Amino acid sequence: xxxxxxxRIKPPSEKAAEVNRLVTPGDTITSDSDYMRGHGTYFEDTxxxxxxxxxVETVNKLIHVNPLKTRYNGEVVMSSSVESxxxxxxxxxxxxxxxxxxxxxxxxNMRKYLQEGDLVSxxxxxxxxxxxLSLHTRNLKYGKLGQGMxxxxxxxxxxxxxxxxQTSLRCQHHPRQQRIHLDQSHRxxxxxxxxxxxxxxxxxxxxxxxxxxxxxxxxxRYTITELLVPEKMENVVEWTLQRLEQEGAV
Amino acid sequence: MDESSIRxxxxxxxxxxxxxxxxxxxxxxxxxMVGIYGPADIKQxxxxxxxxxxxxxxxxxxxxxxxxxxxxxxxxxxxxxxxVITTMHPRSSITIVVQVIQDAGSxxxxxxxxxCMALMDAGISMKxxxxxxxxxxxxxGAVIVDPTLKVTEDASAVLHFAFDSTEKHLVLSSTHGSCxxxxxxxxxxxxxxxxxxxxxxxxxxxxxxxxxx
Numbered sequence: 120x121x122x123x124x125x126x127r128i129k130p131p132s133e134k135a136a137e138v139n140r141l142v143t144p145g146d147t148i149t150s151d152s153d154y155m156r157g158h159g160t161y162f163e164d165t166x167x168x169x170x171x172x173x174x175v176e177t178v179n180k181l182i183h184v185n186p187l188k189t190r191y192n193g194e195v196v197m198s199s200s201v202e203s204x205x206x207x208x209x210x211x212x213x214x215x216x217x218x219x220x221x222x223x224x225x226x227x228n229m230r231k232y233l234q235e236g237d238l239v240s241x242x243x244x245x246x247x248x249x250x251x252l253s254l255h256t257r258n259l260k261y262g263k264l265g266q267g268m269x270x271x272x273x274x275x276x277x278x279x280x281x282x283x284x285q286t287s288l289r290c291q292h293h294p295r296q297q298r299i300h301l302d303q304s305h306r307x308x309x310x311x312x313x314x315x316x317x318x319x320x321x322x323x324x325x326x327x328x329x330x331x332x333x334x335x336x337x338x339x340r341y342t343i344t345e346l347l348v349p350e351k352m353e354n355v356v357e358w359t360l361q362r363l364e365q366e367g368a369v
Numbered sequence: 370m371d372e373s374s375i376r377x378x379x380x381x382x383x384x385x386x387x388x389x390x391x392x393x394x395x396x397x398x399x400x401x402m403v404g405i406y407g408p409a410d411i412k413q414x415x416x417x418x419x420x421x422x423x424x425x426x427x428x429x430x431x432x433x434x435x436x437x438x439x440x441x442x443x444x445x446x447x448x449x450x451x452x453v454i455t456t457m458h459p460r461s462s463i464t465i466v467v468q469v470i471q472d473a474g475s476x477x478x479x480x481x482x483x484x485c486m487a488l489m490d491a492g493i494s495m496k497x498x499x500x501x502x503x504x505x506x507x508x509x510g511a512v513i514v515d516p517t518l519k520v521t522e523d524a525s526a527v528l529h530f531a532f533d534s535t536e537k538h539l540v541l542s543s544t545h546g547s548c549x550x551x552x553x554x555x556x557x558x559x560x561x562x563x564x565x566x567x568x569x570x571x572x573x574x575x576x577x578x579x580x581x582x
Binding site: 141143144145159161168170171172173174186187 | 452454489492493494495496497498533534535571572575576578579
């Protein structure tokens with residue numbers, strides 16, 4: 120009868136203090152019971168094991184694993200389409216919620232302000248038990264967005280920051296919601312911001328407001344038609360990255 | 370002839386934009402593409418209060434899915450439920466869509482390996498990784514690991530095994546045809562040895578992915 124060998128696959132180093140250590144599910148992170156368990160980890164006996172493939176990060180006594188891909192849950196929300204008076208919230212998996220319904224008259228008047236397909240900037244007022252949301256636009260900075268171009272960006276590329284809205288002369292965007300809205304009263308500027316800028320191929324420039332402004336300014340050196348060439352696009356990204364590095368923002 | 374190693378493995382991750390995780394995996398000429406959606410909403414009739422429900426949809430290369438495909442779905446689903454920490458996502462669904470692109474032998478193993486890579490890609494919590502290896506016992510009694518379609522057709526028995534990455538414990542065992550207990554044990558041992566290559570591959574693939582960012 121053939122023997123079945125029990126083989127233990129050698130885990131990577133058992134020290135937890137290493138920075139930028141890559142783990143795959145099932146790898147032992149540490150046997151030290153001093154540490155607290157964070158996302159992407161689980162306890163088995165006295166050992167802390169990884170449950171996702173990612174990089175181990177320690178913050179004081181908390182260990183968590185950062186996977187490459189995470190799903191995004193935002194707070195300030197951009198709705199992508201408005202149908203009657205319910206909004207489609209893209210981030211939170213398309214739950215349909217009511218905008219405002221105080222009286223029948225309000226409902227009828229709603230159409231004057233918002234049509235299907237309008238872009239609205241709103242804040243989440245509350246989250247119900249079943250996951251649906253209540254939105255409000257009771258602040259001057261929220262409301263219907265006028266002309267511009269919608270640029271879809273992968274949420275991974277968006278840099279986390281506290282405030283995610285910036286209104287500039289030409290550019291109004293809300294990076295956190297993976298959409299960038301531009302003022303199209305100047306068609307040229309709008310054309311200068313195809314979503315390709317934020318494709319990982321062209322460099323690791325995370326999308327935040329300063330970055331977008333700089334990209335726009337760097338792109339002013341070329342005409343619109345020139346910008347369609349990949350080399351020119353790469354140049355623009357490089358200039359932007361340099362400028363950001365100088366300021367220590369990257 | 371006693372082949373004890375798996376054919377050449379190639380894979381690609383995150384190739385599909387809609388699913389949360391995806392992979393394209395091939396072992397020799399057998400190629401499989403997987404898309405994973407989850408954790409996501411689920412119909413109330415299907416939900417489980419304390420864990421996620423793993424649903425597998427197996428699509429053959431030609432024709433509609435039948436009973437054989439249903440059997441594959443169940444095997445893949447059971448393997449995943451042993452690996453994925455489903456208690457982390459109660460009342461949700463994890464949907465795994467497996468599309469056969471080419472079947473050149475060891476299809477079940479291919480599918481399970483592809484699913485494992487896609488699960489890693491999706492960032493779904495898993496207890497460990499899983500590697501599946503098939504083997505065939507020829508009429509002469511030789512054990513061939515990772516058989517091609519021709520070998521499978523002539524074999525007296527075809528066995529599929531899946532092992533976990535921590536202790537190399539058996540997660541899945543499936544047999545077609547008949548074999549003696551000794552033959553079964555020797556197949557098990559050969560497959561266990563062969564899955565080292567797969568675990569190495571998973572690790573290299575993850576390293577490559579993370580070194581890019």
